[in-house]
Amino acid sequence: MSMAVTQTPKTTKTSSRVLRYVGFVAMPLLVVVWSLVDLSLGKELVEWIPYLASGFSMNILITLCAVTLGTTAGVLLGLMQLAPFWFVRLPAQIYVQIFRNAPALVLIFATTYIFPFEIVLFGNYLPFPDWVKAVIGLAILSSAYIAEITRGAVLSIPTTQWEATKGLGFSRLQALRYVILPQCVRRSLPPWMNVASSMAMGTSLASLVGVHELMHAATDASTAVRRLDFTIIAYVVVMAAFFTLCYPIARLTRRLEQRFNAG
Amino acid sequence: MQDMNLTGLFIDLMGRLGLNYEFLATGYEAQIWRDGFITTLYLVAVTIPVSLIVGLIFAACLTSGRLWLSAPVRGFVELTRNTPTLVQLMFSFLVLNTVVSNMVGGAQNNPLSPFFWVVAVVGLHVAALHAEAIRGGIEAVPSSMIEAARGMGFSQFEILRYVQIPLAFRSSLPAIVNGLISLVKSTTVGNAIAVSEITYASIMVWTQRDNVVEMMIVLLAFFSLINFVVARVGSWVERRLAIPGYGL
Numbered sequence: 032m033s034m035a036v037t038q039t040p041k042t043t044k045t046s047s048r049v050l051r052y053v054g055f056v057a058m059p060l061l062v063v064v065w066s067l068v069d070l071s072l073g074k075e076l077v078e079w080i081p082y083l084a085s086g087f088s089m090n091i092l093i094t095l096c097a098v099t100l101g102t103t104a105g106v107l108l109g110l111m112q113l114a115p116f117w118f119v120r121l122p123a124q125i126y127v128q129i130f131r132n133a134p135a136l137v138l139i140f141a142t143t144y145i146f147p148f149e150i151v152l153f154g155n156y157l158p159f160p161d162w163v164k165a166v167i168g169l170a171i172l173s174s175a176y177i178a179e180i181t182r183g184a185v186l187s188i189p190t191t192q193w194e195a196t197k198g199l200g201f202s203r204l205q206a207l208r209y210v211i212l213p214q215c216v217r218r219s220l221p222p223w224m225n226v227a228s229s230m231a232m233g234t235s236l237a238s239l240v241g242v243h244e245l246m247h248a249a250t251d252a253s254t255a256v257r258r259l260d261f262t263i264i265a266y267v268v269v270m271a272a273f274f275t276l277c278y279p280i281a282r283l284t285r286r287l288e289q290r291f292n293a294g
Numbered sequence: 295m296q297d298m299n300l301t302g303l304f305i306d307l308m309g310r311l312g313l314n315y316e317f318l319a320t321g322y323e324a325q326i327w328r329d330g331f332i333t334t335l336y337l338v339a340v341t342i343p344v345s346l347i348v349g350l351i352f353a354a355c356l357t358s359g360r361l362w363l364s365a366p367v368r369g370f371v372e373l374t375r376n377t378p379t380l381v382q383l384m385f386s387f388l389v390l391n392t393v394v395s396n397m398v399g400g401a402q403n404n405p406l407s408p409f410f411w412v413v414a415v416v417g418l419h420v421a422a423l424h425a426e427a428i429r430g431g432i433e434a435v436p437s438s439m440i441e442a443a444r445g446m447g448f449s450q451f452e453i454l455r456y457v458q459i460p461l462a463f464r465s466s467l468p469a470i471v472n473g474l475i476s477l478v479k480s481t482t483v484g485n486a487i488a489v490s491e492i493t494y495a496s497i498m499v500w501t502q503r504d505n506v507v508e509m510m511i512v513l514l515a516f517f518s519l520i521n522f523v524v525a526r527v528g529s530w531v532e533r534r535l536a537i538p539g540y541g542l
Binding site: 054057128129130132133134135136137140141144145228232233234235236238239246250253259262263266267269270273274277278281 | 372384392514
């Protein structure tokens, strides 16, 4: 009995350590092994890989744009929520409350159907592509999450620090800029990475409004080839792509969390 | 009659604000829309218990210390957390569903509906989130308490059932409520496989009426309301279960 007890944490640790490393390569390895076992399938897959890759580059583009836009807006909104004036605070609070509770899919549909397909700028017709609309939809969602993260991070700094900056003659904005925010960056990094990774996964929803991204490409490919095993492997490739993108982020997030909790 | 008047009044009032809710006066579209609300609520009501029960089982496996139990669950949890729910749903619906159809001899014999697949995929996805939360709670239970339970002659399962889970559930409740809120939001992916939940129903209406803004207002309000209720129930349960002096 006592043997079992002492062994329990150890076995869990080794198993999770092994799995941790297996996780990085397991999915791509599965795809490669399977295409080597069934060469006709492998050949078909190799033909479609460039098409799938072009789809995935769209996912990455949407993620980068949405996270950049969302972070900028989110930090501003988070600070607005803490402003001493109600007419600054209230709009930000309402925005965050509404969009934090909204499903990503609903926001993507909203931006896709509400915005026009082209904009008239000084008499020039500029196209307004669907992927930009998806970026805006995801940016709205991530800005609401990031506003909450920013607000929480600022509030988590002890009030004594504010008092100390006041004693040193800092203005409120200077204190925020030089003392509070640098500490917030550290604290909000792990949750921010969670948001970034969930935005990366959210980009697959853009396929439902016709953006040519990985999920869309996989559906195209499987309709063109019409083989059940190809359909399976196409979706396994999709999962593998997202997994190899998001799993390292998740691992790093957990590492950072542990380090900050310990420190 | 009373109801008709109220609907008419509402449409008229919103019309003056520049919002087009005229479809409410028609029988067919209003029916689809009402069914959409009911389907979403039904979906949420079915998926929440599924996610909680499976999450608990997953957490028990993860903390069991037996490799053959924890390793597959750990793998599944990582897979489902790091791939989009939509991809999982499409994979399940296009691949697993086809496999099941082939096994039972044709799609007409397949008892599994798109609704089932949404419940299964979203339920398991959120169960993985719950499992991580509950696992954290179980590991936070002081070892002295487990030793005390073992000293009183509790078996491994009894310790889990009577000591670890009651405490872990309390400390992981905020994280579980967060998981449930993302569950409510995730049910919208059902429209990818034509489950007629509220987003799907709204699309049906706005393709006919071109009133996207109006439908969006209702959708956002509806999801805010469900999530508000879920959060409220969560904090009520938290208060009800609080153990005075234990700090949970």
